[in-house]
Amino acid sequence: MAEKRNITRLIFSISSLVDLGQEVTSAKSFNERMKTALYVVTGMFSVPKAALLVYNSNQQRLKLLTHKGLKDTTWGNIHVKAKHIKSFSKNEPYSLSKIKTNFLYNPNTEALEKFHTKTFIPLFAKDEFVGAICLGKRLSRPSYLRSEKNVLKVVANQIAITLHNSSLFRRLTNKVNENKKLYENMRHIYNDTIKAFAAAIDAKDVYTKNHSFRVAKYAVAIAGELGWKEKDVEAIYVAGLLHDIGKITIDRGVINKGEDLSVSELSEIKRHPQISYDILSKINFPWKDLVHFVKHHHERIDGRGYPDSLQGEELSDGVKILAIADAFDAMTTDRPYRKKLSLTEALHEVKKCLGTQFDRRISNVFFRVLQKEIKGETKEAQILPHLDKGFNPTVITSLLETITAELSA
Amino acid sequence: MNNFSILSKTINGIVIFLPKGYVNDLGAENLEHACEEFLSKEMKKVVINFSEIQYINSIGASIFTGIVQKIAEHNGMLCFTNMKKVHSDVFEMLGITRHVKVFKEEKDAVNFLKESN
Numbered sequence: 001m002a003e004k005r006n007i008t009r010l011i012f013s014i015s016s017l018v019d020l021g022q023e024v025t026s027a028k029s030f031n032e033r034m035k036t037a038l039y040v041v042t043g044m045f046s047v048p049k050a051a052l053l054v055y056n057s058n059q060q061r062l063k064l065l066t067h068k069g070l071k072d073t074t075w076g077n078i079h080v081k082a083k084h085i086k087s088f089s090k091n092e093p094y095s096l097s098k099i100k101t102n103f104l105y106n107p108n109t110e111a112l113e114k115f116h117t118k119t120f121i122p123l124f125a126k127d128e129f130v131g132a133i134c135l136g137k138r139l140s141r142p143s144y145l146r147s148e149k150n151v152l153k154v155v156a157n158q159i160a161i162t163l164h165n166s167s168l169f170r171r172l173t174n175k176v177n178e179n180k181k182l183y184e185n186m187r188h189i190y191n192d193t194i195k196a197f198a199a200a201i202d203a204k205d206v207y208t209k210n211h212s213f214r215v216a217k218y219a220v221a222i223a224g225e226l227g228w229k230e231k232d233v234e235a236i237y238v239a240g241l242l243h244d245i246g247k248i249t250i251d252r253g254v255i256n257k258g259e260d261l262s263v264s265e266l267s268e269i270k271r272h273p274q275i276s277y278d279i280l281s282k283i284n285f286p287w288k289d290l291v292h293f294v295k296h297h298h299e300r301i302d303g304r305g306y307p308d309s310l311q312g313e314e315l316s317d318g319v320k321i322l323a324i325a326d327a328f329d330a331m332t333t334d335r336p337y338r339k340k341l342s343l344t345e346a347l348h349e350v351k352k353c354l355g356t357q358f359d360r361r362i363s364n365v366f367f368r369v370l371q372k373e374i375k376g377e378t379k380e381a382q383i384l385p386h387l388d389k390g391f392n393p394t395v396i397t398s399l400l401e402t403i404t405a406e407l408s409a
Numbered sequence: 410m411n412n413f414s415i416l417s418k419t420i421n422g423i424v425i426f427l428p429k430g431y432v433n434d435l436g437a438e439n440l441e442h443a444c445e446e447f448l449s450k451e452m453k454k455v456v457i458n459f460s461e462i463q464y465i466n467s468i469g470a471s472i473f474t475g476i477v478q479k480i481a482e483h484n485g486m487l488c489f490t491n492m493k494k495v496h497s498d499v500f501e502m503l504g505i506t507r508h509v510k511v512f513k514e515e516k517d518a519v520n521f522l523k524e525s526n
C-alpha cells in the first residue's frame with residue numbers, strides 16, 4: 001500500500017516536473033507562464049492558496065506577481081532588506097514557525113497573513129535573490145516530507161531561473177544582464193531530479209549502488225561515439241537512469257537474494273522491464289524512444305532475452321546500447337552471488353557473448369570508446385572513472401586492439 | 410488549448426458538471442469559475458462526473474484543490490463520481506478525496522445530496 005502510493009507520488013512528481021519544464025519554456029506570455037508554474041507547485045502539494053512574488057532590489061520589496069486562490073491581493077509587498085538576503089538558504093522551504101523567529105516576520109506579519117503563508121520559499125537564481133513563493137495550508141498533511149522538500153527545492157530552483165530570465169525581472173532590477181544561457185541551468189535541474197529518482201531506485205538494491213548512473217554514463221559514451229544527435233543522447237541518458245525503475249515494486253528481499261531464486265522469484269524479477277515501461281509510459285517525456293529503450297534492456301540478439309524475446313535487428317541501437325551498458329556494469333561490480341570480474345575478465349566475457357547476448361557492431365563501438373578513454377583521446381572519460389584502477393593499461397589496450405581487429409575483419 | 414470543455418446541468422438544486430478532455434492547463438480554470446458562479450447563487454451542492462476526463466496533471470490537480478477549498482468555504486458539499494483509478498489514486502495521495510464524497514455513479518451522488526441538507 002505504502003509502496004503503491006510511493007509509485008503514484010513518483011509518477012506524479014516526475015510528470016509534474018516534465019510539465020513544468022515544458023510550461024516555463026513555452027511560447028506563452030510571461031505572466032501566464034509564471035501563473036502556470038505556480039499552479040504546478042500548488043497542484044503537486046495540494047495547496048489551495050499561494051502567491052508568487054518578484055523581488056525589486058531598488059525598493060527592497062517582494063511584489064505580488066501572480067497568485068492562486070487569494071481574495072485580497074492588495075497586500076502585494078513584503079519587505080526584505082538587502083542585508084538580510086544572505087541569511088536565507090537558497091530555494092529552501094521555511095515553515096511558518098521558522099519564519100516567525102527571523103527578521104522576515106515582524107515587519108511583514110500582515111502581508112504574510114494575507115497570503116495565507118504557511119511555507120515561505122526564497123527564490124534564488126545562482127546567487128541572486130529574485131523572488132519568493134508563499135504557500136498556504138495543504139489539503140493533505142500540514143508539513144512536508146523530506147522527499148517532498150527536495151522536490152519543492154527543485155521546482156523552486158526552476159521557477160527562480162525562469163523569473164531571473166524574464167525581462168520583467170531585469171527591468172525591475174535595472175540591470176542589463178548579459179544574456180547568459182540560464183536555460184542550460186534548467187536542463188541541469190531537470191537532470192538532477194531524474195537523478196534523485198534514480199538514486200531511489202539504486203537504494204533498493206544494496207549491490208547496485210549507483211548502477212543507474214553508471215549505465216547512463218556508459219550508454220552516453222557509446223551513443224556519442226556512434227554520432228547520435230544531442231537530443232537522442234539525452235534520451236539514452238535518462239533511459240539509463242530510469243531503466244530499473246520497475247524494481248521499486250519488487251520485494252527488496254527478492255532483489256537482494258541473488259542466488260537460489262525460486263522459479264516464481266525469478267519470474268518476479270523478470271517483470272521489472274515491463275513494470276519500468278508501464279510506469280514511464282505514463283509520463284509525457286520529450287523523448288519518444290525512451291520507454292522503448294527501457295522496456296527492452298534485457299533483450300538479447302539471440303532472442304533469449306525478455307520480456308518480448310526480440311532478436312537480431314528487432315533490437316534497436318538504443319536497446320543494444322543499454323543492454324551492453326547494463327550488463328557490463330553488472331559484471332564489473334559485486335553481486336550478491338559473486339565478486340566482480342576484473343576488467344580483463346569482463347572484456348573476455350563480453351567477447352564470449354558477442355552475437356548471442358550482445359550485438360557485434362555496438363560492442364565494437366563500446367570497445368573503441370574504452371580504448372580511446374584509456375589513451376586519453378576523449379574530451380571527458382565516461383567509463384574509465386567508474387572502473388577499478390588496478391588494471392594494466394598496456395595489457396587492456398592490446399586486448400582491446402585484438403578484439404576490435406577481429407570484429408572489424 | 411481547446412481540448413477541454415464542460416457540460417453542466419442542475420437537478421433539484423444540485424449542480425452537476427461533466428468536464429471533458431484534458432485537465433492539464435489554465436483552460437481548465439473555467440471549471441473553477443463555473444463552480445464559483447453557482448456558489449454565488451447559493452447553489453452549494455456540486456457533483457463532478459469524471460467519466461469524460463482523460464488526463465489530469467498537477468495543474469489540473471491545483472484547479473481541483475481550488476474547487477475543494479471554495480466549496481468548503483461556502484459550507485457546500487462536493488461529490489466526485491465515475492473516477493478512473495489513476496485519478497482517484499492521485500487525489501487520494503494529494504489528500505483531496507479526504508474533503509470530498511466519492512461515488513461510483515453520478516446518480517448515487519445525486520441521491521445522496523438530495524437527502525442531505
Ligand SMILES: [Fe+2]
Nearest residue numbers: 243244297298
Ligand atoms: Fe534491469
